[in-house]
Amino acid sequence: MNSLAAELSVPAPATAPKLIRERGQREVFCGLTGIVWLHRKIQDAFFLVVGSRTCAHLIQSAAGVMIFAEPRFATAIIEERDLAGLADLNAELDKAVAQVLEQRPDIKLLFLVGSCPSEVIKLDLSRAALRLGQKFSPAVRILAYSGSGIETTFTQGEDACLTALVPGLPQEPPHPARSLLVVGALPDVVEDQFRRLFDQLGIGPVHFLPARKAGDMPAVGPNASFLLAQPFLADTARALENRGATHIPAPFPLGAEGTTQWLAAAAKLWNVDKARFEMATVAGRERAQRALSRYRDRLVGKRIFFFPDSQLEVPLARFVSRELQMEPVEIGTPYLHQQHLAAELALLPPDALISEGQHVENQLDRCRAAAPDLVVCGLGLANPLEAEGLTTKWSIELLFTPVHGYDQAGDLAELFARPLLRKSLLVA
Numbered sequence: 001m002n003s004l005a006a007e008l009s010v011p012a013p014a015t016a017p018k019l020i021r022e023r024g025q026r027e028v029f030c031g032l033t034g035i036v037w038l039h040r041k042i043q044d045a046f047f048l049v050v051g052s053r054t055c056a057h058l059i060q061s062a063a064g065v066m067i068f069a070e071p072r073f074a075t076a077i078i079e080e081r082d083l084a085g086l087a088d089l090n091a092e093l094d095k096a097v098a099q100v101l102e103q104r105p106d107i108k109l110l111f112l113v114g115s116c117p118s119e120v121i122k123l124d125l126s127r128a129a130l131r132l133g134q135k136f137s138p139a140v141r142i143l144a145y146s147g148s149g150i151e152t153t154f155t156q157g158e159d160a161c162l163t164a165l166v167p168g169l170p171q172e173p174p175h176p177a178r179s180l181l182v183v184g185a186l187p188d189v190v191e192d193q194f195r196r197l198f199d200q201l202g203i204g205p206v207h208f209l210p211a212r213k214a215g216d217m218p219a220v221g222p223n224a225s226f227l228l229a230q231p232f233l234a235d236t237a238r239a240l241e242n243r244g245a246t247h248i249p250a251p252f253p254l255g256a257e258g259t260t261q262w263l264a265a266a267a268k269l270w271n272v273d274k275a276r277f278e279m280a281t282v283a284g285r286e287r288a289q290r291a292l293s294r295y296r297d298r299l300v301g302k303r304i305f306f307f308p309d310s311q312l313e314v315p316l317a318r319f320v321s322r323e324l325q326m327e328p329v330e331i332g333t334p335y336l337h338q339q340h341l342a343a344e345l346a347l348l349p350p351d352a353l354i355s356e357g358q359h360v361e362n363q364l365d366r367c368r369a370a371a372p373d374l375v376v377c378g379l380g381l382a383n384p385l386e387a388e389g390l391t392t393k394w395s396i397e398l399l400f401t402p403v404h405g406y407d408q409a410g411d412l413a414e415l416f417a418r419p420l421l422r423k424s425l426l427v428a
């Protein structure tokens, strides 16, 4: 182990966090929600949801928090009469795709996104994508994935989308240099910050998945090592490993500590020496610490309860407990990927309680009994809990706001501080 790795390695906790597993009613958004941030990221992609009017409303209201000149998503509505004959439905779908592509010649990548209705009637969107791909290739690539609420929580939509991209990624040329792949849709500003940091560390070439343009998707193969930027990309990671790439285990780049450890994991592989690592990261760490100190006094000792929603819950609990001295009462997560979260779990308070899956009634009972200062949950639970006097933060905001990296650490802390400040103003 080199000196940098020795310095930044995580000690094993004396006791492991307690884990309960629950199966019951869930209160989460479906994977269609991911379209809202994915369509901003891939600038020449279009997302055509094949679903009901409910799906169309969900996407429009989720996207309604932002303003777009020309949104690159739409819903092909499955009407009741369509349910009678799948043959007609395929013809309707072909017509809808042709219409979109005629109106939007700038589109180079089109995703057919499955929903609960398309899944229930067993509409085979992968076959439809193949059929339509043959018709519109090479000008437009057509892929399919499912964002159905039967199968996915809201961040899994991104996982399904990126997984669909992996088989079509170019193969590395023979004998390429080792490359780093950062996996997960990050806002462009955050991507640029990370690119500069990797440059200063001498780590490269660095590519991002997804790329900003359909034609710039990265090559993959046995010399690619990848860092996950998000904890909800289990299927994408598996698909990349099937293409020969290697996962670099690390905590996630949330907060100053998470960002440092995430960068250090890649630095270790590239044999970056300690002095160079220090020089490249010191300014960012100091900026992050200054920003965090503005919120720490307000948050220290506050008890926080996470309902399972985004799969960001474990890294967030690590961040708020270690960098803001908050106390996680329960850390709910829809799925606990033991391998991808190993470095995070080692940093949680040893007495932390993690709940995987959900039985919403039981969890609500535990939340009420614990009476936390702050509850992080989905929109569906936030209003009733506020009405009961609890203070809440919508977990979806953590996906719509740039939160990764040193320069966003303060913004991430502010997301937790703001509802408490609002509450104190209302009480005053």
Ligand code: SF4
Pocket: 030, 031, 032, 051, 052, 054, 055, 056, 058, 114, 115, 116, 117, 147, 148, 149, 150
């Ligand atoms: Fe509702 Fe399913 Fe459509 Fe999502 S995919 S909006 S859960 S019907």
